[in-house]
Structures are given as structure tokens and as C-alpha cells.
Amino acid sequence: MKNVHDLTAQGHHRTALPAFVATRVERYYRERVQETWGGGHIMRGRTAGADALHLSSNDYLAIARHPDIIGSMADTLLESGNGLLMSGIFLHGDCPQLQFENRLATFMHAEAGVLCQSGYAANTGLIQSIASAQTPVYVDMMAHMSLWEGIRSAGAVPVAFRHNDVAHLEQQIGRYGQGVVLVDSVYSTTGGVCRLADIADICERYRCVFVVDESHSLGTHGPRGAGLVVELGLESRVAFRTASLAKAFAGRAGFITCPLEFQEYFKFESNPAIFSSTLLPHEISGLDATLSVIERADERRARLASSAAWLRQRLTELGYNLNGSQSQIIALEAGTEQRTIVLRDALESRGIFGSVFCAPATARNRALIRLSIHAALTDAQVEKIASVCRDIRNEVELDKWASTRRLGDELSSRRRKRESHEERTAVTA
Incomplete structure (x- = not known):
């Protein structure tokens, strides 16, 4: 105090x-x-030096300082200032924000879209406008907090299902009935990838509305960065996609893909849309320029994917439990907040600065350091991350982490299943 x-x-x-x-x-x-x-x-460790590796940014493609983006924003700011400060419900005609909404929707292979003030506003506003107190909303236990907040603001019934557990989701729907299903395509805490195709099958079978938050896959996955839903060919089976444009788009906004008739309905039904001002003109022009950069960023995406894959493999070999990460997000789960502070200090003292995640962003006693890999990392820098993680294992007492014990239990279980299968095969032969 x-x-x-x-x-x-x-x-x-x-x-x-x-x-x-x-x-x-x-x-x-x-x-x-x-x-x-x-x-x-827990969030205030060392001050990063000039040579530190910053792995806390969501700028996965390393384009936040791209000259095309900065130039477009600067020109618009000088020309238009902050524009007309008003709610988006007053926008109509041939204006830049509506033009960008249509362009981004087309890029994502969607019929229409709505630009929001943030990914948080997109998620809360969307759930508020499609669910009611009578609607069961099925939500993955690892889904982003803004989705949970959307359920609360809608006054709907939250029904959690175990992370990526399709059988449990189906069991819950069988118990509570038709509703809305909420998932992240790439989970922001651990970097795990959702079983989107399997969940789409469940939603079709029970006529549920499927909502996918693509915040951490838009720009990094899919053709030209159109997202994981497009990569898997699920556009027509996912009713709504949301995304924060503060990740690979390196800006500040949110987006929702939707049917054409829903576009106007949302703008006049969602509280965040009605009672917030529009984005500023230079923000719109910046996002428009960013989309052009992302469309031609295949080399950056390939670099990002290969660096992340190599590092995941090395860290797994070193004994770290990465909780199923399949993306550019890699989490080191130390467990308690005290152990996470020790891990933070060990990394930062060696020039590695990640993001601390603890309750309420994680379950209690499952705190972690999230490493966000980006496309500008060199081979030497990625190797340094692996080398530091190798060197600090004893210092952070990796063998005592609950996540390490879980990994050992999982490996033992797999080994027993494999040996049992081999025995059955030998008997049959």
C-alpha cells in the first residue's frame, strides 16, 4: 500500500x-x-535490456512496424484527424469502415462481417445477441474469458465441457438440448488446436449454433492467412467466427463473420455495438493496409510455423509438458504462482521475456509462462530459447512441476496401452 x-x-x-x-x-x-x-x-519482473527476446507480443507475423501499415495510418491521420466520433449505428453509404468490413469478410470466405471495437466486444456482443436465459451455451473449459463474459451478459445458461473432449460435449448437449457451442480455434493459453471438424459434426447433428473464436489463427493459418476454419473447409458449417485484430493483425479491433441478414441486426441489437464509438479513420486505414500485407505474407507464415514446430520438439525432448501445443503459442506450466515467479526470474535473467498467465486467466495452481513465437526470430534466437530452457531445468525444479508429473503419467499410460496392443497382436498371430 x-x-x-x-x-x-x-x-x-x-x-x-x-x-x-x-x-x-x-x-x-x-x-x-x-x-x-x-x-x-508476479507481472513485474526485470526490465528488459536492449538484447532481450520479447516473446510476450501477439504480433505473430512481426508486421507491427511494417512501413506500408505505418504509412497508411500516418497519411490518414494527417488528412482526417480523428474523424467523426459517433456510434457505428450511424454509419451508412460508401464509408471506409463498411468497405473494410466487406473486404475482410470476403478474405475470410464469409457472407458478411461486422467490425467491433475489440475482440472482447465482438465476443460479448455476439453471445448477447444470439443467446437468452433459455439458451444453453456449451463452452470449452479453456475458451477465452470474453466468451464466458458473453454468456454472463446474455443471462444464458453456461454448460462447460472438458477441453477438446467431443464425447463430453455430445453428452452435455444430450442432457440440456439444442444451443450454442463456443470454442477457440487455437487456444490462447496453451496453443492447443480445437477439434473443429469433429465439433462441427456434433453441432450439425443436434442443430446447434457453432461459434469459433479465430483470434490466434487468423493471419497465421489457412490460405493467405484466412484462418483455420477456411483451412479445414468448414466455412459453411460454422455460423459465426470472431477474432481480435490485436494479434496477427497487429491493430486494435474485433471482427465477426456472419450471414448477411445478421449484419444489420447485430449493429442494432448488441450493446457494445450500439453504445461504443466507431474506430478512428487511421485505425481503419491501418487495418486495411495490414490485410494487404497479410495476404502476401506466406513466407512469414512458413517461417513462423517452422520456428514454432522446431522449438516445440526441442522443449518436449527436454522434458517440458507443452499441454498439446500445435501452434506459435508455447506454454511452460510451472503450476503454482510461486513456482511461476521462479521460472519468470530464471528466464528473464537470461534475456527471455514471456507473458505470465495466472488466475483468472488460468485455473488455480496452473499458472504458466506463455512464449509467443513470431516470424522475425532468427535460428540463433530460437536456439537460444531452447538452450536457456535446457539450462534452467534444475533451477526451476522442472521435475517437481505438476505438469511434468502429468506428462510422465501420460507417457506411462501410452506405453502400457502399446504393450497391451502388442501382446494381443502376438496372441492373434
């Missing part, structure tokens, strides 16, 4: 909070900052 006293000493007036608020604030400082983090902060 030192900062509070410093502000008071400088003449700032403190507002006394009522007990029901003050108690929650005090509990945070006591239970998390003091008791769990030892008076420090």
Missing part, C-alpha cells in the same frame, strides 16, 4: 471506500501481493 501513502503525502485526496469495496481491495494486497507473491508482483 506504499503507493497510496505516497500519493497522500503529495497532496492527493484519498476517497474513502465503503467496507464492501475496501475489503476486497485489502484482500488482494494481503492474499496475493503479500502472501503469494512475497510483497512483489
